[in-house]
Amino acid sequence: GDSVTQMEGPVTLSEEAFLTINCTYTATGYPSLFWYVQYPGEGLQLLLKATKADDKGSNKGFEATYRKETTSFHLEKGSVQVSDSAVYFCALSVQGAQKLVFGQGTRLTINP
């Protein structure tokens, strides 16, 4: 079945460090890929998306590229801030199925 695997957390970095959170997927068909973020005390928010191979999603300095050949959608940011501390979820949606399949989440803590 369809599934998403994220790198295990938690991840702790210093401010201005480079961030990578790995995400790989297994899916039938051609999924759309998403990163959602959950800030402390808040609900899930869409961070970025990519709907076809080689698309790059970007938002708030975060980027992820849809790599069909490696079935990956790794999240990157060049210089993290304390305000980026949150839980990040990778997810996919298979065309025609509508529902989202989530990874287990990665907790990110940025220290000043």
Added chain:
Amino acid sequence: GAGVSQSPRYKVTKRGQDVALRCDPISGHVSLYWYRQALGQGPEFLTYFNYEAQQDKSGLPNDRFSAERPEGSISTLTIQRTEQRDSAMYRCASSHPFLGPEAFFGQGTRLTVV
């Protein structure tokens, strides 16, 4: 409304009681989804609706769980005879096919069964 609204935000209930969780989607959104999220895990799909029709309920764990969306807007997720293992965050989301594949989530209802 401006966003997806869920109520109550927190619910504590005794084992064996029935609970009803409410979701008010973004105005005009066709699709409405329910997910359940255990602590430290990602959300897991329960069921979804297009308008008032329940399209997929394959994620409902057993027949104590049911959902409805009678007028194609507000939805209710009902859990009968609650058990401690039902304790989780219940999340609702909505989407519109013309606006893209992404779903917009409410803040969730934290259910605790004691």
